Amino acid sequence: MTKIAIFASGSGTNAKNLLQHYTHTNVTIVRIYTNNAQAGVISIANEYSIPVCVFSKTDLYESISILNQLQADDVEYIVLAGFLLLMPTNIIKAYQQRIINIHPALLPNYGGKGMYGMHVHRAVVQNKESKTGITIHLVDEIYDNGTILFQATCDVLPADTPEIVADKVHALEYEHFPRVIQEYIVSLQK
Secondary structure, X not given: OEEEEEEOOOOOHHHHHHHHHOOOOOEEEEEEEEOOOOOHHHHHHHHOOOOEEEOOHHHHHOOOHHHHHHXXXXXXXXXXXXXXXXXXXXXXXXXXXXXXXXXXXXXOOOOOOOOOHHHHHHHHHHOOOOEEEEEEEEOOOOOOOOOEEEEEEEXXXXXXXXXXXXXXXXXXXXXXXXXXXXXHHHHHHO
């Protein structure tokens, strides 16, 4: 059984999709980590009886408590599903090439600090892009910089609003994220 921890800061729609996908597989989600005590992902974790760790920036950056909890849970992979903070070096080093993030744009475009959610979709529409999509990538010490594992695209039509673009991107996330994570894990286990 492969043990995964999910880090999320918001509503938890991607976390829910992963929980649904991995229900009857050899992947188990052992804990949800969030830096937001009001995050919707907490309700989703409760719905699936998954333990939650709510932490502060101090916990993440100035102590080893989060790393200690990950190791106590025997976590093998970390998945960032709408997690807005930069992962600290101690966790990146402990989970080298085993932290996977999803970004709602085609990196390297529309990445970096502050580029998340509707901020990305507004920028895509404002810049009159004809395509957008998702990028699933490994995490390093720089926002949205790690090795790209997978990208998928969708059209941005001239009449599309940021909300319409968000719906198209979410559909790509739900379709591809669980599969790409599982394929990557399998590739490392060979």
